[in-house]
Amino acid sequence: MTTPQRETSDGTVGRTLAVLDLVAEFGRPVRFAEILPKAGLPKATLYRFLQTLARQDMLAFDDNRQTYAPGMRLVRLAHSAWAQSSLAPVAQDVMDRLAREIGQTVHLAQLDNGAVLYVDKRNARQPVEMFAQSGKVGPAYCTGVGKAMLAHLPEDRLAQAIARQSFHAHTDRTLRTPEALRDELTRIRERGYALDDEEHEVGIACIAAPILSGNGRVIGAISVTTTTATTSREQLLALAGPVKEAAAQIAAAADTWRFPEHKQA
Amino acid sequence: MTTPQRETSDGTVGRTLAVLDLVAEFGRPVRFAEILPKAGLPKATLYRFLQTLARQDMLAFDDNRQTYAPGMRLVRLAHSAWAQSSLAPVAQDVMDRLAREIGQTVHLAQLDNGAVLYVDKRNARQPVEMFAQSGKVGPAYCTGVGKAMLAHLPEDRLAQAIARQSFHAHTDRTLRTPEALRDELTRIRERGYALDDEEHEVGIACIAAPILSGNGRVIGAISVTTTTATTSREQLLALAGPVKEAAAQIAAAADTWRFPEHKQA
DNA sequence: CATTAGGTTCCAAATAGTGAAACTCAGTTT
DNA sequence: AAACTGAGTTTCACTATTTGGAACCTAATG
Numbered sequence: 001m002t003t004p005q006r007e008t009s010d011g012t013v014g015r016t017l018a019v020l021d022l023v024a025e026f027g028r029p030v031r032f033a034e035i036l037p038k039a040g041l042p043k044a045t046l047y048r049f050l051q052t053l054a055r056q057d058m059l060a061f062d063d064n065r066q067t068y069a070p071g072m073r074l075v076r077l078a079h080s081a082w083a084q085s086s087l088a089p090v091a092q093d094v095m096d097r098l099a100r101e102i103g104q105t106v107h108l109a110q111l112d113n114g115a116v117l118y119v120d121k122r123n124a125r126q127p128v129e130m131f132a133q134s135g136k137v138g139p140a141y142c143t144g145v146g147k148a149m150l151a152h153l154p155e156d157r158l159a160q161a162i163a164r165q166s167f168h169a170h171t172d173r174t175l176r177t178p179e180a181l182r183d184e185l186t187r188i189r190e191r192g193y194a195l196d197d198e199e200h201e202v203g204i205a206c207i208a209a210p211i212l213s214g215n216g217r218v219i220g221a222i223s224v225t226t227t228t229a230t231t232s233r234e235q236l237l238a239l240a241g242p243v244k245e246a247a248a249q250i251a252a253a254a255d256t257w258r259f260p261e262h263k264q265a
Numbered sequence: 266m267t268t269p270q271r272e273t274s275d276g277t278v279g280r281t282l283a284v285l286d287l288v289a290e291f292g293r294p295v296r297f298a299e300i301l302p303k304a305g306l307p308k309a310t311l312y313r314f315l316q317t318l319a320r321q322d323m324l325a326f327d328d329n330r331q332t333y334a335p336g337m338r339l340v341r342l343a344h345s346a347w348a349q350s351s352l353a354p355v356a357q358d359v360m361d362r363l364a365r366e367i368g369q370t371v372h373l374a375q376l377d378n379g380a381v382l383y384v385d386k387r388n389a390r391q392p393v394e395m396f397a398q399s400g401k402v403g404p405a406y407c408t409g410v411g412k413a414m415l416a417h418l419p420e421d422r423l424a425q426a427i428a429r430q431s432f433h434a435h436t437d438r439t440l441r442t443p444e445a446l447r448d449e450l451t452r453i454r455e456r457g458y459a460l461d462d463e464e465h466e467v468g469i470a471c472i473a474a475p476i477l478s479g480n481g482r483v484i485g486a487i488s489v490t491t492t493t494a495t496t497s498r499e500q501l502l503a504l505a506g507p508v509k510e511a512a513a514q515i516a517a518a519a520d521t522w523r524f525p526e527h528k529q530a
Numbered sequence: 531c532a533t534t535a536g537g538t539t540c541c542a543a544a545t546a547g548t549g550a551a552a553c554t555c556a557g558t559t560t
Numbered sequence: 561a562a563a564c565t566g567a568g569t570t571t572c573a574c575t576a577t578t579t580g581g582a583a584c585c586t587a588a589t590g
Contacts, residue, residue, distance in 0.1 A: 010317050085325045085335060085337060134344065
C-alpha cells in the first residue's frame with residue numbers, strides 16, 4: 001500500500017482525520033489495540049480521537065465487538081462530494097454512450113494522492129455493484145487510467161506520485177521500476193492512450209485515455225476494460241479512437257461545466 | 266430541511282466537522298461569505314476551519330471561483346464506510362433478487378439523525394445513476410422507508426426523530442402533524458409494512474418494510490417504488506408479501522453477518 | 531477617489547488538548 | 561483464591577493550540 005503522508009500537522013483536526021484514514025485503511029472493523037501501534041500516538045490521545053470521531057458519527061463503534069469502522073456520516077458527505085467535486089456528473093452522458101456503444105465495462109477515475117480513485121463505472125452487463133466501485137482506490141503504476149494520468153502530470157507532481165507507488169509485481173508484466181514506468185509514460189504521451197496489458201491482473205486488459213482540461217492539466221481518465229479471453233489485442237487497440245474521443249468530450253464538458261443551480265431538495 | 270444539531274461541542278474537531286456539514290448542505294460550491302452567516306462563527310475562526318478542511322482534502326477549494334465544495338477524500342472514506350458499516354453489502358443478494366423478481370425500483374435505507382439515508386438502490390431499467398443515489402438523504406415522515414423505520418423506534422428515539430421532521434406539505438396527502446404521523450406509525454406496526462401513497466411526490470407510491478434485527482431494533486428498511494400511472498393500488502399492496510420477506514431475509518443475513526476476512530487489496 | 535465588502539493576517543489571552551501514570555475489569559495463570 | 565496480565569478508560573497538572581477582535585489587504589463599486 002502507498003503511504004498517505006498528508007500534511008502531517010494541521011493541529012488536532014489533522015491528527016484526528018489521520019486516525020480516521022487509518023481506520024478506513026484496515027478495510028474491516030478494528031479494535032483499539034490494533035490501531036494503537038499503527039497510529040504512533042499515545043494511548044490516551046488515540047482513545048480521545050476515536051471517541052470524538054465516534055461521537056461525531058465519522059466512525060461507528062460496535063459495542064459488542066468493541067470495534068471501530070468508518071461511519072455513515074461519511075456516506076452522506078460523500079454523496080455531496082461526488083455530485084459536486086468529481087468528474088462523474090459531468091461525464092455521465094459520455095459514459096453512458098460509450099458503455100452502450102462498446103458494450104464493455106467503462107471506468108472513470110481521478111488521481112488522488114498518487115493513487116487512482118474510481119469515481120464512476122458502467123458495467124458490461126449486470127446492473128449490480130453500485131457504489132461498490134465509486135470511491136474505490138487502486139494503484140496508478142499498473143492500471144490504464146493510472147498511467148494515462150501520470151503521463152500528463154507536471155514533473156514535480158509526477159516525482160511525488162512515483163515516489164508513492166509500491167511497484168508490487170501483481171503479474172509478470174507489471175512494471176517494476178520507476179525507470180520502466182517513466183519510459184512507458186513517454187510512450188503513452190506520444191500515442192495519446194495507455195494500455196494495461198495484464199499488468200494488474202492476469203486475463204484483464206484495458207485501454208485508457210487521459211482527460212485534459214483546457215489549460216493542459218490532467219483532471220481524470222477514462223478506460224474500457226476487456227478480458228483477454230474474449231478480446232484480441234487488435235480489437236482492444238481498435239477502441240483507442242472511441243476512448244480518446246470520449247475523453248475529449250468529457251474534457252470539453254468539464255471546461256464549460258457550471259454547477260447547475262439546484263433548488264435545495 | 267431538518268436541523269442537524271449534532272453533539273455541539275466536541276472541541277475543535279466537532280466544530281470543524283460542523284462546518285463541513287454546512288458546506289455539504291448547500292449542495293453546490295459556496296463562497297466564504299455565504300457560509301459565514303450560517304456558521305455563526307467569528308470570521309477568522311471560520312476562515313481557519315475552511316483552510317484546514319481544504320488542506321486536508323475534506324473540502325475542495327476552487328481557486329478561480331473562490332468556492333468550497335466537499336472534497337474527494339470523502340469519497341474514498343465513504344467507500345470504506347459503505348462497505349463496512351452499511352446494510353448494503355449484507356443486502357446485496359436480496360436486493361438483486363427482489364429487483365429481478367418485481368422489475369421495479371428497489372431502495373435500501375437506514376435512519377440517520379432522524380432522516381432517511383439511502384444506501385443502495387436497484388433501478389427498474391437503466392443501468393445509470395450509480396452512487397448518485399447512495400448517500401442521498403430524504404425526509405422520514407413522508408417516505409415509505411422513513412415511516413417503516415420510525416414505526417419501530419423506541420419512544421425516546423422516536424420523540425427525538427419526530428422533533429426533527431419538518432412536516433413540509435410536499436403534496437396534499439403528506440402527513441402534516443406529529444399526531445397524524447404517530448397514528449400512521451401505529452397502523453404500520455400492525456400490518457408490518459408502510460405505504461407512501463403520493464405523500465412525497467405526486468404520481469409516486471411505494472411500499473416499504475422495516476428490517477428488524479434479532480433483538481427487535483430497526484436497522485433499516487427496504488422499499489419498492491412504483492408510479493401510480495403504471496401500477497394500481499391493488500398491485501402495490503400485492504407486493505407487501507415479497508417486500509416483507511425480503512426484509513426478513515436481510516435481517517437474517519445481518520444477524521449472521523461477520524465481516525469477511527479481506528486481504529488488503 | 532472614497533467607499534464598501536469579501537477575504538486574509540496578527541497576536542495576546544484563554545481555552546482546549548496532551549500524555550504519563552494510575553485505575554478498572556475481564557480473563558488468565560500460578 | 562490470590563496474583564498476574566492486557567485491553568480499555570479516566571485523571572490531572574502542564575502546555576501548546578486555538579481563539580477572535582481588530583487591523584489589513586485587495587478588488588470591485590458608486
